[in-house]
Amino acid sequence: MHEEPETSFLANLDQNIRIVHRVCHTYFPRDAVEREDVFQDIMYQLWKSYPLFKGESKFSTWIYKVALNTAITHIRRSTRTPRYEELTESVACAPDLNDHMRQGEEFHLLHEAIAALTDIDKAIILLHLEDQNYDEIASITGLTRTNISVRLVRIKRALKNYLQRNQIVRREGL
Amino acid sequence: MTPNNEIENLWKEGKAREAAPAPMTGKDLHAIIASRVRKELKTVSQFVWAAVVYQIVLYSFLTHTLVRHWGDMKTMLLCFAAGAIYVPLTIALVRRVRTLCGRSTTKPGSPIPDVFRQVESEYTRLADFFQFKKRLDWLGVPVSSAIIVLVTFTLFVRGGVEGNPVAGLAFFALWVGMSVIAIRAENRKRFISPLRHLKEVLDDVKSS
Numbered sequence: 001m002h003e004e005p006e007t008s009f010l011a012n013l014d015q016n017i018r019i020v021h022r023v024c025h026t027y028f029p030r031d032a033v034e035r036e037d038v039f040q041d042i043m044y045q046l047w048k049s050y051p052l053f054k055g056e057s058k059f060s061t062w063i064y065k066v067a068l069n070t071a072i073t074h075i076r077r078s079t080r081t082p083r084y085e086e087l088t089e090s091v092a093c094a095p096d097l098n099d100h101m102r103q104g105e106e107f108h109l110l111h112e113a114i115a116a117l118t119d120i121d122k123a124i125i126l127l128h129l130e131d132q133n134y135d136e137i138a139s140i141t142g143l144t145r146t147n148i149s150v151r152l153v154r155i156k157r158a159l160k161n162y163l164q165r166n167q168i169v170r171r172e173g174l
Numbered sequence: 175m176t177p178n179n180e181i182e183n184l185w186k187e188g189k190a191r192e193a194a195p196a197p198m199t200g201k202d203l204h205a206i207i208a209s210r211v212r213k214e215l216k217t218v219s220q221f222v223w224a225a226v227v228y229q230i231v232l233y234s235f236l237t238h239t240l241v242r243h244w245g246d247m248k249t250m251l252l253c254f255a256a257g258a259i260y261v262p263l264t265i266a267l268v269r270r271v272r273t274l275c276g277r278s279t280t281k282p283g284s285p286i287p288d289v290f291r292q293v294e295s296e297y298t299r300l301a302d303f304f305q306f307k308k309r310l311d312w313l314g315v316p317v318s319s320a321i322i323v324l325v326t327f328t329l330f331v332r333g334g335v336e337g338n339p340v341a342g343l344a345f346f347a348l349w350v351g352m353s354v355i356a357i358r359a360e361n362r363k364r365f366i367s368p369l370r371h372l373k374e375v376l377d378d379v380k381s382s
Binding site for chain 2: 006007009010013014017018021040041043044047049052062065066068069072073104106107110118119120121123125129139140141142143147150151156159160163
């Protein structure tokens with residue numbers, strides 16, 4: 001491993017390491033072992049791809065691309081069966097709400113709702129919430145701007161419904 | 175909190191409460207790279223082993239028979255003929271496995287693909303190999319089972335297959351059945367489930 005690329009890689013990575021953690025949490029919210037595994041996979045892919053990074057896009061955009069590609073295709077290497085829950089189904093099977101009776105409960109619920117989205121919708125909402133603009137989201141996902149805009153409306157509506165239903169359930173539970 | 179940006183506000187509030195992640199040191203990076211290289215090699219070797227294990231069993235069997243019955247022209251011819259039929263299949267399989275496992279997301283000079291293209295290329299690569307493997311299994315399993323039955327009966331059963339057609343057929347069916355069960359389990363784990371997942375992602379993108 002050469003010293004110079006390693007130093008510049010680590011310096012760039014240091015400012016963006018949260019991106020990798022966020023992608024891992026979004027795609028593997030419940031399984032810490034799988035999350036750690038995909039985190040290491042992403043770091044390895046980033047390191048291998050780093051010589052190709054020419055600065056044509058922002059470093060954060062490049063990290064998102066590598067991290068999302070790795071996270072979405074990681075599942076096929078796992079021996080575990082991936083979860084394919086629809087949002088409506090996961091509302092019915094929502095986790096025990098007593099677990100959420102703490103500060104940041106809504107944030108936790110938001111993660112639960114995002115976890116129930118399809119892989120592409122997860123990527124879109126994550127990039128949107130992380131302040132990536134439509135052009136950046138389009139270049140990372142390969143979708144068109146129009147498509148992203150339509151999907152975002154649908155995703156946000158689904159997430160709001162999930163939060164509202166769970167908040168009602170919580171209030172009734174109390 | 176306004177209803178229009180409730181999600182965005184929730185996300186920002188949550189992020190503000192999160193602890194800062196530990197920075198990645200050179201030592202951490204070295205450890206991760208070493209561990210991933212080991213894992214990659216292990217995955218490839220497991221895959222190669224799973225793909226060629228049946229062929230290894232067959233070749234070992236043929237070699238053992240050939241050495242033990244050297245001089246017996248009928249057995250020798252049978253072994254050589256079996257090898258001649260099976261070697262091209264093994265070469266084709268090893269070439270395909272090498273293409274499948276040797277891929278890299280970082281081909282020199284090519285940019286990082288977007289998520290859609292990455293998933294599409296993974297799907298195509300895996301589906302191509304699976305298609306090839308299915309064809310090979312359809313051909314290879316009956317051929318190798320027939321070779322094993324023929325050689326075993328010629329050597330150890332008086333009258334050979336010609337004198338015991340029912341037993342030969344039953345042994346052949348048993349061998350094919352066991353192979354099919356093993357191949358189906360392997361295919362489900364390594365091909366069908368991953369392909370289903372990738373197809374769902376692709377369909378999701380294409381539907382919009």
